[in-house]
Amino acid sequence: MNNRFVFAVQGEGRGHLTQAIATYEMLIARGHTVCAVLIGSSSRREIPSFVRERIKAPIITYRSPNFVTDKENKSIRIDKTIVKNMLQWRTYRKSMRLIREAIAQYKPDLLLNFYEPLIGLSSVFKKLDTKIISIAHQFIYLHPEFQFPEEGNKSDAFAIKQYTKLTAKGSDKLLALSFYPLNQSSYKKVLISPPLLRKEVFQQEVFEGDHILVYLLNSGYMQDIISWHKEHPEIVLHCFTDSATVKGKWHFDETLCFHSLDDQKFLQYMASAKALVTTAGFESVCEAMYFGKPVLMVPVKGHFEQWCNARDGAKAGAGTHADSFNLDVLLDYMPPYKNNSEAFQQWSKTTKHIMLQCFSDVLHQPMEEDLIEEKSTPYFQFHPMLSLNQQLGHS
Template sequence: MKFLFVVQGEGRGHFTQAITLEEMLLRNGHEVVEVLVGKSSSRTLPGFFNRTIKAPVKRFISPNFLPTQANKRACLKKSLAYNMLRVPEYLRSMHYINQRIKDTGAEVVINFYELLTGLTYLLFRPSVPYICIGHQYLFLHKDFEFPRKSPAQLSMLRFFTRLTSMGAAKRLALSFVEMEDDSESRVIVVPPLLRREVTSLQPEQENYIHGYMVNSGFSDSVHEFHHLHPRVPLHFFWDKSGADEVTEIDENLHFHQIDDVKFLNYMSACKAYASTAGFESICEAMYLGKPVLMVPAHIEQDCNAYDAQRAGAGVVADGFDIETLLRFSEDEYKPNTTFLYWARSSERLIINELETLTEIESSVFTLPNFTKYLSI
């Protein structure tokens, strides 16, 4: 089959998932004809993605979350106002996505949590079936356990997740643990998409802390820890616009521009890992037996962190409290060996779901069914 990918352009996880799925599809005799990536003024396309993905890559303007003044957590009010002003641009992007689906001859569309894909299927109703994939679709599962956070924010998160998957034939929910499928919500639980570069690594343990921050404002708390504990080596990755490939503060504090090969090499040999609670890198740390400190940057990552903590990955904090991570790694952490077997079954289970794709019901977007579809 011929597949077209649509990828949300925020963070590292969706990019590595797209790379991994493309590799799986190629190994199983399929083709990825094109990759469409959402872009915004605040994000750059990581170099590792352009170097690794095989299919042609095209960009389109897409909604994104804006950070608070401190550039840490997302500011929902500011993000909503910013994106409402750009609705005409997003309509043009949806027209572009619809046209690329037609022009590429794609037989299946894979959506990596990009909002405009769901809205394209709502407004333009392409005839090509599509599948959504991401950890976020677990939020629609009837048995998913949420953290004790604002009910309004959790409702908005679920609503947003439904919008990204309007009309999807299947929602493949990447999960830390095995769960039963939720057929009523079209949620099929599958293992995480870990790249072969991860599964082929031989983990070691050196004395440094490895980390990743989706918003550079979190660097303040890293600096604070470093000021108090200057002898603890720290290697943090970010995608800060205009930053050097490596920003060396001193011999024990380095900030690296995100590069996937370099990132994984540092992950494989670190003592522990600190992150802004992105699903993909938590899975990589779990696979390599590294304890994790999770610092959520928005409500979605609050859910990621809570779910990962229940799976034994690590601890959750409001800032990069590395002292807590060190105590956890030395006193409490035990690698989750069950996760290794679950993760290793991903190719077999995911390819099977893609190859047994059922057609989208043609009646999904009739007006009487619209509200019903949003509720499942």
């Protein structure tokens, strides 16, 4: 049965956008229609060109709540974030009207919300005239088995849970993308799913080259990488950033090269890297886990969600974490690193089945015939990864 979909995507960062691309390609391949993709973002970020290249449906952009960073574009200023977003209320009301107009125009059978807060906020005032499934890693915070790191700030944990609940308002089901399995019994509409990886991830030739790959969400960290590199010029680094000063490729010297964001090139460099250094975004860490590359996770200062990701990723065996871009931490970690990619790959193969089953349940439609025989990977096949990493000192 051909169904009509509309996407709503939180456009800050790379993760939600690549998840939307993966879902778009999966649905199109199965004969469904994606009528439009709504992307909420801020004035400080442009929608990456690869999104428009990969998604052939109409793309509608609008202003949406976002973080405010410091002058160096490194850390997040929570106080200024709250004030700025409150002052932008009239702009966000216009965005919510645009969302309702798009739904009225395209009449989707299902709206897929990739953590766009204005979908939930719209539903607070009046339920949107469509069924909604929300998809994001953050929905794992609402699962009873998920535990925030003990050393974390309880106020921050409470705030991120409330924000996530707001984003989920009006949803018929929540798909919580996770580093590792939890109890699959649906709890208050929450269903655990493996990460939503793009098809290109499965097509890469994986080997260990001579470079370390770096991904910087905020361009302010470029100087940190340069400073470390000057002390270790023998280490080859390739760094991807959204900095406006980098157009295509910039060779700082023979062993440090900066690249503008390019999803295809980034995957190719990751598949051939020794290791990955990243600002603890969920998607990049999962791609590295699939390839069996150790990861140094450095959360953006003030970004509690990434702070949790760094510790949760370490718990799952992805790598280790640090508070700054001191790559010495990674070099010390790499010798004892245990490659558990086979178990992670096996679990990741069940994502499509879980998602399409969820779509069928919400739409009250029978499961597509070619997927009926597929079964999820049992929990115990992945569990040794957690036990092993606890032995390495992460908990």
